Amino acid sequence: MTQSVATIAESYRARTPRSREMYEGGTSYTAGPAKGAYYYRPYPLAMERGEGRYLWDVDGNRYLDCANHHTAQVLGHNHPRVMEAVLAQMSRGLAVGAPMGPEADIAEEMCRRVDSVDRIRFVNSGTEATLHAIRLARGFSGKPKIAKFEGGYHGSHDPVEVSVAPPLAKAGPANAPNSVPGAGGSSPSVADEVVVLPYNDEEAVERLIVENRDDLACVIFDPKCGILNIRPEFARAVRRITRENGVLLIFDEIVAFRSSPGGLQAVFGIDPDLTCFGKIVGGGFPVGAFGGRADMMDLLDNSKPPSGFSQSGTFSSHPLAMTAGLAMLQELTPQACDHLNRLGDRLTGGLNEMFARKGIAAQCVNTGSVFSIYFSDRELRNYRDLAAVDGSLVSPTFLALLEEGYFLGHTLGMCCLSLPMTAEDVDGLIEATGRAVARAQAE
Ligand SMILES: Cc1ncc(COP(=O)(O)O)c(C=O)c1O
Incomplete structure (x- = not known):
């Protein structure tokens, strides 16, 4: 650790003793942090509560929340309409093992919003959504392999964990990437089931899909929102390319769906065969969903003669998640999406202007209200470019921003704004980032 990190980190420790106590108290029972994404050095903040655009940690420090529960809390925290709907639903029972109504209402709302979705099923996480969508695509097409993009993240099951963050020494040629298994314990055969594609390279994508089309059930594609x-x-x-080669397209809108009422596919003018959703669709509760073409989705309809397909789950279509998700979506009007997208563009433009003015080799990249900050002024087109970016300023900048009162994702990647935020909030974050980076660089 350099002197600079120690200094900012010491200041962090001085401001957050209760968080440290809670982290050290809990970790013997949870294999370190309670989930992987919670951890950052020197220890994660523990939060006392959230309200609107703010979070308060257990030591009483207030933060503008620019992470919003991994992008799920698009309305900020405790939106009155969501809370009211959830409390009313809770009073009817938490889970009763039978439909209660909200599952049908949110399904109708999703099909109304997203042109390519004729039918939808709800599950408990984005991971489950991509698992079921891929399985349906494989079964429907009768083909064994899937394709995904290098650096693309779609949750935690074997095939989608291939080549999420492969070591460059193992990654192979940029225009024909190797298939590199992800988490330890993945099936030894998984690498053979997955074709890995490079982002932003049409020529390579076309060649790889044409070469593999007879075996390829689907391409799963998150436009790295x-x-x-x-x-x-x-x-x-x-x-x-997928359509011309008889390969199904699964669009992963688990993060991107906040881009417009019809998702990023409406903005781009794309009609995927299946789409996966999550995050905002649960209104703050655990959720995932997958939907799309009626001829595919209807294979899951077990009121019909057996098709060989199935999907269920103890907590799938949980009434509280369905209720909260519907209330959240109803607040996410076209005007709300415009506000969020405008704020995201203002932030990105302002940060990039500030970096240029101060001679900081950094950039902000956004898709509407989802943004990432990188310490590089080179064009970033794909996973290889991202993997080459120097990460040494990330942690001290993140910690210095906490001291400024801004809670971003600890990698400074996939951060996001929430609906209650204003232009002043965004301008404050731009100025604070300038100070935080200067402090990180100076020490
Ligand atoms: C694009 C994308 N797909 C899938 C997932 C997995 O969703 P979950 O964490 O709900 O399993 C995530 C999670 O961050 C994601 O960002």
Whole structure:
């Protein structure tokens, strides 16, 4: 650890003794942090509560929340309409093992919003959504392999964990990436089941899909919402190439869905065969969903003669998640999406102008209200470019921003704004980032 990190980290420790106590008290029972994404050095903040655009930690420090529960809390915290709907639903029972109504209402709302979705099923996480969508695509097509993009994240099951963050020494040529298994314990055969594609390279994507089309059930594609600049023409090319080669397209809108009432696919003008959702669709409760073409989704309809397909789950379509999700979506009007997207563009423009003015080699990349900050002034087109970015200023900048009163994602990647935020909030974050980076650089 350099002197600079120690100094900012010491100041963090001085401000957050209760968080430290809570972290050290809990970790013997939870294999370190309670979940992987909670951890950052020197120890994660523990929060006391959230309200609107703010969070308060257990030592009483207030933060403008620019992480919003991994992008799920698009309305900020405790939105009155969501809370009221949830409390009313709770008073009817928490889970009763039978439909209660909200599951049908949110399904109708989703099909109304998203042109490519004729039918939808709700599950408990984005991970489950991508698992079921891929399984349906494989079964429907009768083909064994899937394709995904290098650096693309779609949750935690074996095939989608391939080549999420492969070591560059193992990653192979940039225009024909190797298939590198992810988490330890993955099936030894998983690498053979997955074709890995490079972002933003139409020519390579077309060649790899044509080469593999007889075996390829689907391409799963998250346009790296807020993490990379994916050209809309590239996204449209992925749709054209998959269609021309008889390969299904699964769009992962688990983060991107906040882009417009009809999702990022409406903005890009793309009609995927299936789409996965999560995060905001649960209104703050655990959720995932997958939906799309009626001829595919209807294979799951077990009121009909057996098709060989199935989907269920103890907590799938949980009434509280369905109720909260519907209330959240109803607040996410076209005007709300415009407000969020405008704020995201203002932040990105302002940060990039500030970095240029101060001679800081950094950039902000956004898709509407989802944004990432990188310490590089080079163009970032794909996973290889991101993997080459120097990360040494990330932690001290993140900790210095906490001291300024801003809670971002600890990697400074996939951060996001929430609906109650204002232009003043965004301008404050721009100025604070300038000071935080200067402090990180100076020490
Ligand atoms: C694009 C994308 N897909 C899938 C997932 C997995 O969702 P979950 O964490 O709910 O399993 C995530 C989670 O961050 C995601 O960002």
